[in-house]
Amino acid sequence: MSKVLIVAEHLDGKLNPSTARCVTCAKSFDAESIDIVVLCAAPDAVAAQAAQIAGVNKVLTVANAANAHALAQVWAPQVAQLASGYTHVLGPSTTFGKDLMPCIAALLGVAQVSDIMAVDGAHAFKRPIYAGNAIISVTAPADKTLVATVRTASWPAAGDGGSAGIESASVSATLPTHTRFVGLKQGKSDRPDLQSASKVVSGGRALGSSEAFSIIYSLADKLGAGVGASRAAVDAGYVPSDLQVGQTGKIISPELYIAIGISGAIQHLTGIKDAGTIVAINKDGDAPIFEIADFGLVGDLFQIVPELEKALG
Numbered sequence: 001m002s003k004v005l006i007v008a009e010h011l012d013g014k015l016n017p018s019t020a021r022c023v024t025c026a027k028s029f030d031a032e033s034i035d036i037v038v039l040c041a042a043p044d045a046v047a048a049q050a051a052q053i054a055g056v057n058k059v060l061t062v063a064n065a066a067n068a069h070a071l072a073q074v075w076a077p078q079v080a081q082l083a084s085g086y087t088h089v090l091g092p093s094t095t096f097g098k099d100l101m102p103c104i105a106a107l108l109g110v111a112q113v114s115d116i117m118a119v120d121g122a123h124a125f126k127r128p129i130y131a132g133n134a135i136i137s138v139t140a141p142a143d144k145t146l147v148a149t150v151r152t153a154s155w156p157a158a159g160d161g162g163s164a165g166i167e168s169a170s171v172s173a174t175l176p177t178h179t180r181f182v183g184l185k186q187g188k189s190d191r192p193d194l195q196s197a198s199k200v201v202s203g204g205r206a207l208g209s210s211e212a213f214s215i216i217y218s219l220a221d222k223l224g225a226g227v228g229a230s231r232a233a234v235d236a237g238y239v240p241s242d243l244q245v246g247q248t249g250k251i252i253s254p255e256l257y258i259a260i261g262i263s264g265a266i267q268h269l270t271g272i273k274d275a276g277t278i279v280a281i282n283k284d285g286d287a288p289i290f291e292i293a294d295f296g297l298v299g300d301l302f303q304i305v306p307e308l309e310k311a312l313g
């Protein structure tokens with residue numbers, strides 16, 4: 001039977017929903033136990049949130065000033081040591097997990113399985129390749145600890161209602177000093193977080209400037225939606241790169257995705273494959289985005305978007 005350890009992603013005392021998505025993935029292993037480890041300078045608040053996730057048996061905390069920031073090189077030796085009692089160690093396929101999990105895998109001498117999107121057995125998985133154009137079945141050796149990232153867009157977050165015990169874990173791993181925290185630069189916004197928003201409005205190259213992109217923000221605010229962008233819009237400097245949706249941006253699964261002035265390149269579509277309803281606004285009726293859109297509006301976005309916003313009142 002599988003014993004799964006999930007590394008909690010958190011920032012500023014808040015557990016990221018990606019952790020609860022990993023729990024849902026872990027449940028499909030038919031696991032004997034699912035534990036979460038919280039590495040932090042002061043882990044109590046985050047551990048309390050993790051303990052509420054339904055299906056979690058135990059939350060381990062590793063309190064250490066060195067864990068104040070999620071430095072993969074510092075966290076990895078600690079998780080690798082804790083991994084000894086587990087068959088599986090999981091993290092989300094967010095920037096956090098993509099940074100940390102390969103370091104853990106390397107320390108354990110195993111190959112990492114990336115982007116689990118479906119589970120066929122305790123060591124058999126499906127994952128997307130070629131920007132999501134093909135799905136490959138992967139079988140990992142059953143006699144080794146399995147280290148993997150979970151494709152968060154493929155798994156709904158496990159609900160609350162759990163009451164897992166919280167234990168402090170003692171870790172004696174030597175922590176490297178060659179990597180230190182310098183600073184965190186991130187966009188500050190009151191809008192819903194792009195990766196967990198239930199509605200997202202995205203703009204593309206067609207917006208033409210950062211000033212014109214304001215109509216995307218304005219529509220998003222009317223809808224209470226997060227804001228995304230195509231890579232072309234990011235590369236042109238209309239918006240910061242943390243808004244990029246797609247293969248080299250964020251993979252998201254909102255209930256509603258509105259693509260405005262976005263052509264629908266395969267690398268963009270990779271990021272929205274799991275979206276519920278997709279609405280596209282584009283002046284070119286042959287734009288590839290319409291092939292996957294549930295609703296399409298053909299016309300000039302600079303006319304349609306203000307009208308839409310007006311209609312919303």
Ligand SMILES: Cc1cc2nc3c(=O)[nH]c(=O)nc-3n(C[C@H](O)[C@H](O)[C@H](O)COP(=O)(O)OP(=O)(O)OC[C@H]3O[C@@H](n4cnc5c(N)ncnc54)[C@H](O)[C@@H]3O)c2cc1C
Binds near residue numbers: 250267283
């Ligand atoms: C390795 C690699 C990774 C990549 N990763 C990503 C990624 O993560 N995310 C991503 O988005 N892209 C990614 N790309 C880039 C991708 O291939 C496209 O170039 C990009 O998505 C195009 O962005 P766009 O749709 O905004 O621009 P365009 O393709 O130029 O499309 C603009 C669209 O706006 C429409 N339009 C123009 N004016 C108006 C108007 N007034 N009203 C309505 N519609 C209008 C046009 O008809 C057109 O369809 C990647 C590329 C590579 C090679």
